[in-house]
Amino acid sequence: MTDAQRAQSARRDAASSAPALREEGAAIIAGAAGFVLTALVAVPSFWGQTLPIAGPGSVSQFAAIAAGVVAIIAYPVGRLWRREGLTPFDSRAPGVPRSRTSAADVFDTVVIAFAHGVIALLLWIVLGAVLADAFQGASVYALAAVVLAAAVAGVTAYAVFLSGAGMDILRLSTVLAVFAVVGILAAMLSAPDPDWWRLHLSALGMTSSVSSLTFNLTLIVTGVIVTAIARYATDLRDVDDPRRRRGLVRVRVCLLLIGVLLAGVGVFPLSVSQLLHNVSAVGMVLVFALLVFWVPAALPQAPPAFFVLGYVFFATIVGVLVFFAIGYYVLTAAELVAGVLVFSWLIVYLRVSGAAQVGRATAA
Structure with missing residues (x-):
């Protein structure tokens, strides 16, 4: 490498590192x-x-x-x-002017x-x-x-x-996961009744303690975050294929519903309204079932392992609910398994969707 080439390479390195250093x-x-x-x-x-x-x-x-x-x-x-x-975060496609903040x-x-x-x-x-x-x-x-x-x-x-x-959407998925895990664990550790788990997971939100406030607030804010990122995780720009566009719209609606229903579980604890609480919890599982089977049309470039993961998670949730129905599992175990699987799949979907957006931006 000549001196001129080395100097040019040094200038490129300095230019690329300058924003990170600032x-x-x-x-x-x-x-x-x-x-x-x-x-x-x-x-x-x-x-x-x-x-x-x-x-x-x-x-x-x-x-x-x-x-x-x-x-x-x-x-x-x-x-x-x-x-x-x-x-x-900046969700613009390359070369698209910045729009006004809404x-x-x-x-x-x-x-x-x-x-x-x-x-x-x-x-x-x-x-x-x-x-x-x-x-x-x-x-x-x-x-x-x-x-x-x-x-x-x-x-x-x-x-x-x-x-x-x-x-970006990849980092936001991590923030979402950390927030939910930390909030739920804090509610469990500070629960005034150490035997809360003998009833159900929702027992954490039934009292007037700080633990219940933490539990319900975690569910509400997590639900709001899910609804907030639904439009970023289902970017419709530059999507000309009608089938994929319909798939993205369906996935967006499902994500919005999951966010609203998750927040509803926190807004309506069992001590406030058993009907609305149960409708929110059961509705979230039903919407997840639709989401798993609709996502291939919305994200066809995703790896096959992602689709298989969704089917396995759905089958596991069905199996856990059957175990609860026959008395093999307590309700708390069924709720924990179903909640962890649904939330884990959402995190993986956000990361896969974000990786797909990064790939499109790089190609452009």
């Missing part, structure tokens, strides 16, 4: 801002006190709340830094930002509980508490800013 620099500034703002609030709050690691009035509780607030702010800042407006875009962005905030809140609370068990009887002095809380907020702001700046 993004990292902006994320560091966002993290520093989160650190400073949290420290300014923590100093008067902690001054002259000795705080426990976990529990009410603890360092981890303050840090988790601060991290949740910072995450909700950092996500839209990351979106705006990319100059894409308050959109969940109300739906803003709503979707707010919901995803809220999901980041809840994830940060719950993760830091859980980590605080683990550290409290590791350092039993220990307490934290004011200065150390300020630094720890500010560091937690700074790290959260840095990570969430990068998540917002680089958000």
